[in-house]
Amino acid sequence: MFFTYLRRELSRRRRQASFIVMGIAVGIGLVITVTAAAAGVKDAQGTVLHSLYGVGTDVTVTQKATAGSGAPAGFRVGGGSAKAGTKFTRDNLVGAGMGTLKASSVSAISQLKHVSAAAGGLTLTDTRLSGTIPSSTSGGFGAPSGGGGGSSSFKINSFSVDGVDLSAGKVGVLSSGKITSGHTFYTSEANSDDALVTSDYATANSLKTGSAVTIAGTKFTVIGIVTVPAGTSSADMFIPLARAQALAGLKGYVNTIYVAADSASNISSVSAEISSLLPKATVTTSSSLASEVSGSLSSAGSLANNLGKWLAVAVLIAAFCLAALLMMAAVSRRVREFGTLKALGWQSRRVIAQVMGEALAMGVIGGVVGVGLGFGGAGLVDALAPKLSATAGSPTAASSGGAGSFGPGGGGGGGGFSKLAASAEHTVTVHLTAPVTVEAVLLAVLLAIVGGLAAGSLGGWRAARLRPAAALGRLE
Amino acid sequence: MYKLSGVTKNYQKGRDTVHALRGVDLVIEDGEWLAIQGRTGHGKSTLLMILGGLDQPTSGIVEFNGQDLTQLRETQLTAVRAASIGFIFQTFNLVPTLSAQENVETALAPQRIAPAQRRTLAARALEEVGLADRARHLPSELSGGQQQRVAIARALVKEPKVLLADEPTGNLDEGTRDDIIGLLESLWRERGLTMVMVTHDSSVARRAQRLGIMKNGRLSIKQDTRNDTSTNDTGSNKAMDASAG
Structure with missing residues (x-):
């Protein structure tokens, strides 16, 4: 009824x-x-984090840059008076606008409760200045590539380099990459001058497995080509962490620590413990990154x-x-x-x-x-x-490492080049599902x-x- | 069956008080057929509603089978109606979305009867009123007379003690009216029902054993042939003493 x-x-x-x-x-x-x-x-926010810091990374630890921190930097073109017309090339490898953390912090973090893995990394920028000493006696240098008095031209090239901990396992920037040629690092290559090059950079610079690249004036051999997720503003090259530390003058330091929690529900507690261990550090999780992300994903x-x-x-x-x-x-x-x-x-x-x-x-x-x-x-x-884009971080001036200075034999003429700007900004494109x-x-x-x-x-x-x-x- | 003592019913209509019933005293015996006539607005249907426990008097006592209906709560009154009182309305009041048989079954729904038995009883009730072949028809597919037959089946399927009919032939033509009244009369006789019928129609009223007239809320009995051995089918009218209410 x-x-x-x-x-x-x-x-x-x-x-x-x-x-x-x-x-x-x-x-x-x-x-x-x-x-x-x-x-x-x-999910997209999680993808952004993973793209920036690698799949498997739940928490990242960084430090804000302070004046004078980071690697010493400067371009010196030989000692004494450099003759006009002298050709020069200088490589400068500096931290990418980020502060540094002691490498010992990595092991301290790995011993925290609910931490399944931790690894340190160095995000660096290699800037190469090359050119000819100008003949001008009035002092000063004009702008690169044809400016200024006398016949001189300067070229500036830069590329980014990540020093990776070869014992990182599934944590770190390299964890989201795929080897398309050659091979990845072996743990025995921790002190070798071997490099992995991203496929985009390799294509742009006609590099292949076996090619030679110069990083901070040191010749490296390309052992493999790696493809990273599209849209990531990740490094152009990867070298062993120990070599990166040595070349950048940052022995015993890292500027990013990648941490994996043993489960998603413990990410917050891991984050809190790290903040407690390193009060001055910036601890970022995917949810906190979400609040810092700008771009259409944020919208x-x-x-x-x-x-x-x-x-x-x-x-x-x-x-x-x-x-x-x-x-x-x-x-x-x-x-x-x-x-x-x-x-x-x-x-x-x-x-x-x-x-x-x-x-x-x-x-x-x-x-x-x-x-x-x-x-x-x-x-x-x-x-x-x-398609949504997400930008994390913000552009910073490269105050770390001091201002670049130019001049023959250490003298500095007037004028100069603008400070090198290194960006800690990463933009990722994701497809919304x-x-x-x-x-x-x-x-x-x-x-x-x-x-x-x-x-x-x-x-x-x-x-x-x-x-x-x-x-x-x-x-x- | 019924004993009413000093029953009054007042309604508030705006600022005025309507005295629908004014001190009605009435005794209805078991198996009696009482017809109540009167002009519109004089309290006929109000009296019927009170007899059926659908409304409560303002004052007075309404005894039904020795039970004072005025002392019962709503749920108790509903239970009394479910078991003992059948209703027939002028406008039939069938549920338009249910078939003839399902409409009859609605009277059995409160009694917690198994569905199969309920269907059997409903089918039998329809057969008694001559509508076995219309069991699956909706009310909209039935004539007025057929709808009233369904209503009669619905009222009687639970075998009530009392049948209260409010203008059962009011919406029917003359021929159908006679059929319906004839059906009611035969069912009344067969089952020994107590039947109270409100009607405007004198020819219908005269067929009852007793005829009461409602005027201005007061009831007076005009005809009483209960002790008359001759049948009252032709509506002979014997004047008796009135018992004023």
């Missing part, structure tokens, strides 16, 4: 029921799509979490309010019917159950349709896979049930208050 009556009644009010169902479905669909998009943004995250979430909530509330109003209106139209049923001996609770059953049925149907719409919306986001989780679907179904019950309860309350005599319209 209950289900027959329910089914027939919904069928009779098909148009109204469809209206209610679609309202609920749109609200539920929005909730699922927004939840999926938010999950996709979170998408804000959109999903703020506007998207509140839009979904608003639509759901509107849908449930509409359902409640329509249910009350339906009960008002069925006053005589319910009065008759009460006259036949139906208790109020039976009448209420009938009304709530109808509302719940519409809620559940709306929820099912809404889940379908949600999957559709999430699928659309997956299909479109919009929208994974629908089981939790999102269950939440949606729960919302639909609760909403249906809430809407039905108002109609049921209206039905319960009916006096049979009044309902039958006999107020004579």
